[in-house]
Amino acid sequence: MRPLMASSVVGDAASTLFGVIVAVAGFVAILGVVFFIAGRVTGRFQRPVAIVIALGPALFLLLLGLIIPALTTINNSLKNQQFLGQPNTKYIGLENYKYALTDPYTLQTILRSFVWLIVVPSITVIIGLAAALLLDRVKHNNLLKTLIFLPTAISFVGASVIWKYVYSYVAPSQTQTGLLSEVVMKLGWSNPPNWITSVPVNTFLLMIIMIWIQVGFAMVVLGAALQSIPDEIIESARLDGANGFSLFRTVQIPMIRNTVIVVLTTVMITTLKVFDIVFTMTNGNFNTDVLARQMYADMFVTSQVSRGSALAVILFIVVLPMMYFNIRQLRRERTER
């Protein structure tokens, strides 16, 4: 029985792989034909055809993967739908938005998401900037930089699993399995709390995980910006008597201002979408819920699809201005150089 099952699994895998190869080959062949035809088009039609061919697939995928789902979600958020595929739903206007802004639990979730939005990006940028500045003065800084950058490569869920061990709690009289408890007990705190259930400390403990992941990204981007400041400017500032902090404040910071803003908004957008960390660590319990997590629960666990959709739209609306700001800064920076 067993070997038979095993071989059928191998067979399944082989046929799946074969299917994938055929599909990819077919796709490449179609592309080849399209490009061949496009290449032969000349004269008046050359430019429009090129635009359609270059933009068409991207627009199509955008439509399929972003615009249609966004419209569906907005549509859902105006209904009284409770579960996916529910028949006989009706439109109830902005009722779900009213609920989101008046229900104490949801309101708390929204406010908590704002706290995340303010704390995580600012601390990430501060630590990233400090690391970039200080590590420049350390010899053989590559190893240190790599170590700080490493968490960026870890998935949010992976990071949460690692930090779960850091925050885990057992009674003080037992062998400690949590790093944090062990450290504070070594420092003389005889009875540390159960970290993950302690409000409001737990929210900040979760934020640390996010910061830990993002700092490497901030450090690398800001470090590159700092390096790109021409040496002559630093030199002349030095001659004018600027040193250390004043050099940093009056010359370096203004020079990399745009990069700081880009990093800040990028981290902000990632932070607003935080889901995995809260989901894995607490599942939103113990007053740690955030927008994306509650949206997921409404949509897929507790059968309140329309309420979840409203939260998704709120999340989307909050992210939009930051996106705009981010892109504008990137553009401006590009034109300045």
Place this chain on the structure above:
Amino acid sequence: MFGSILSPESDSLATSWADFEKCTGITIQYTGSNTFESDLPVKVNGGNAPGLAIIPQPGLLAQMVATGTVKDPPAQTVTNEGNWNDAWKSYGSVDGKFYAAPMSSNMKSLVWYSPKYFAANGYTVPTTWADMMTLSAKMATNMTGVAKPWCGGIGSGTATGWPATDWLEEAVLGTYGGQVYDDWISHKVTFSDPKIQAAMKTVADWMLNPAWVNGGYGNVQTVATTTFQDAGLPILKNECGMLQQASFYEAQWPKGTDVSENGDVFAFKLPAVDPSISNPVEGGGEFVTAFADDPATQAVQNYLSSPEWADSRIAVAPGWVSANEKVDQTLYTDPIDKISAKYLADPTATFRFDASDAMPAAVGSGTFWKGMVDWFGGKSAADVAKEIDASWPTS
């Protein structure tokens, strides 16, 4: 086939239908997920429904039926519905129409303990709630260090909180009997109702008692962060006296643990809070629901509703009970299965299905779970009740 049963339990399933597969040439591909309740609606709505789903909640079954994607059971399965008593049949039906045959059943009203530890300390198995409370108090004074009379854990992924809903359900059923329990499910009796508040007080004196909980792990709050799988393990180290958990907890004991009346662990029936309530038994179960009606799927569906399959499943591995009345009761070898089968089939028992699974999903899989976690995290019973009541869907 898609379900919430994970390995090693799902391995026994695979073995139980191996002969059927060999005989018919049908291959059953089973996938288990610990986020089954949230995955299934997504799969179904995305047009990617499994052929068969093993749904553990009547509420979710009703929801799936409402989407119009659930296929009518084949004639043979409908005939087989006679294998279950009316209570079970009704849980597999929506609006009086039978859709899903029960597959397995489990007995929730059990308390796990260590007979060896009890014997060594001269404790006897309590038969009334008052005895159980007295025993707990006695244990608490005798135990030292991290050891406490009760242990518990309610962590369970997206379903975190469910074991605590069971504790409250046991208290409600054991204090007031079936009628109040049913009214509670339909929200005629609210969580803020003095009756439910009193039941919460009963649970608070028991599982939220700092002197009694949480054996092996620490204070009451650790109940909220301990997974239910890990909850009972301190019993083996004599760090915890008792654990209220369903019959399926048998699968959690490490290999080599002697589960028997005089062994390392065993279970007794949780007594009724009010002795005048006749044998309150809370149970759960899974229902085989079809989303496809090709002959192979129907054959599997029929097979799973037959006593032959149940017998075959019992023979494979202990730790499994069927509510199928035609099952050969003598096949049960495992003492826990024997107890479970005895009470689940007892005509004098006040049997009810897990209440949270029967409440609307917004409550049963949402605020009820969350409220229990908050409660064990330190929130007051009144506030928890208020929040759950406020979340009850109006439409």
